[in-house]
Amino acid sequence: MPLNWKLGGLLLGLVFFAAVLLVKPIGVSTQFVILNGIIADVANPELVTQTDDGYTSTNAYLAKSGGKYAKSVANPLNYSFVFVIAMMIGGFLSAMARGGIPASERAIPALWRANFGDAAWKRYVAAFAGGFVVLYGARLAGGCTSGHMMSGMMQTALSGYIFAAGAFAAAIPVSLMLFKQEA
Template sequence: MKPMPLNWKIGGPLLGIVFFLAVLLAKPIGVSTQFVVLDAILWNLQQPDAGIVTQTAEGFTSTNAYLAKSGGALADEAGNPLTYPVVFVLAMMVGAFLSSLIRSTVPKGERNVPAMYRANTGGFWPLRWVLAFAGGVLVLYGARLAGGCTSGHMMSGMMQTSVSGYVFAFGAFLTAFPTAMMLLKKEG
């Protein structure tokens, strides 16, 4: 399980300051919307005639109802991706990468199957890949249905006393705790 992460007494305030600076300088942090934006860009490349991202006099719109809602807000981002949320998410990945160069948080032999999952579901790579993929489908479908994810709803929401943040956290832990307790009995 090594290397150890930052202790909560240090990591907590530092992470809190990042969330605060985001609200001070721009807007609350959120990630899951960018999966939709990337989907829209890929879909538009694959089927350029389907009208997934179409330029209009006022901006962009789409034949997809989700991308076209709120005046085509999501279609706008897919049409012109050099915007705050897209750059934020790309920079987030760069930041994590730089952090791992200074001191990696991935122990040897963990790249395919993390230890806790190896202990409980075995070290067979393809099974872990299938589980990670299935988890990804559920997480992003759920996040878009909820209108946000762990960052946008749970953290950014609850720190603004947003009622949706509390409701989301309740729903997420309602299933996450029992699922993890049943699936991950051995401690790796």
Template sequence: MILTVFLGFIFGGILQYAKLNKFNTISGVATLSDLTVAKAIAMAVGLGAILLNVSIGMGWAGYHVKPFVVGGIILGGLIFGVGMAILGYCPGTLAISLGEGSADALAGVIGGLFGGLIYTVLLPSIQGILGPDLGKISVNSIAGGNSAAFYAATVVLGLIFIGIAFGVHKIEKRPEKNMKWLLAGILLALLNTIVFSKGVSNRPIGASTTFPYVADWLSGFTNNSYFEKIQVPGNWEVFFLLGALLSGLILSLIRGEFKIQLIHENWVKYKNNSAVSRAIWAFIGGFVLIFGARMAGGCTSGHVISGGMQLAISSLVFAVFVFAGLLITGRVFYGKAK
């Protein structure tokens, strides 16, 4: 438990360093006004794919590929992207920003808990739209195992993702942009590789399972197969996000940046200055975010980054639909700045 909290604390510190947890930064991707998150993720996936697959090849870690459940990945990805744009946080960054005093993150957490509970209740009736399940497909499984061709493909794909990160940075037109995303991406790749290690956690970093796990436990709705399925990862993620929460609180206090805040600059810029409006939409965004994450079986950290590093086809496809949902919502929900 202590180790997991510590890992979560490091995770939170990395994201805070490059402001990857901030509402303005994440909503900025939806409005194409700030691509820091996209650059950091591409860097983490690119470098992480090389590091992790070498580590697995050496026998130091194992694969934890998520199955390619077609309906869940596509619909869940789109829904997750919608929630991410409206809320302005991911499941993992919610905890960090809550620690920093962001009250809208609290509204998002509450919405996420409801989303997790409702998903558990509805799962038996929506099971049909989640399939078909094509299995745990990855570049490694397609290449037939630990072959020279697989490692060559891994290096090439890793370099492509890294190239995308630098390419996006080059074309991004934002006067205040810096290179903190680069170090954050590198550190996320290293941290995830460490977490995957058999001697550490032997699992990927994740966050969204926390919400149905906690919500089902609080409501007493635990006598079902889904709760049994998520008990182990849910318990781990609770302590991981506790570390992220403590990171947000402690580091913001040390920096003198802790601040109770409900409305952020981008919300005023694109929407309004109403506290009620922001609180309601944060709740809705949290609900939609977690419902979509559970449909797909993961989130930004557990699917896009952790799965992307494994070159899992389900995770790469999920990432495409997340960004599609994110950008469409940015266009429709935020529109143009006032």
């Protein structure tokens, strides 16, 4: 049974409010950089080093912010990294609690089929490319989609409203161009 969107929105708002109040604003894209750093540190143990002043890295991005990212690579069991892992586990558990993902939902949606055919690889390429563009833009603006749009707007940050306006200003015309035929 699906969750009512109004109740879901209220619960999401309460979770975001509690996160900001108790810990810090929610943002996840930096944790993908941390995961890359963890993997790179396994391949090159000299990537992150501990100094008397904290942590540093031979990678300029990991060394910035006073070694904050290098410290997260060295000690990944922090709030932000665990939060991202918990989101993935929570999504999986939620799907399993609903009885798994029915085959009908794994099939190609009628709207996609009407516009692009039955090739599943096209959906994967489109999803990856779209996600890449959005994430690149958000990182270019100094944050991530959830950090800008959700946490940023909740904290009434001007950058959050600008990012959201830009996201919708781009998404609506692109959707109208891509999905010209109805299902």
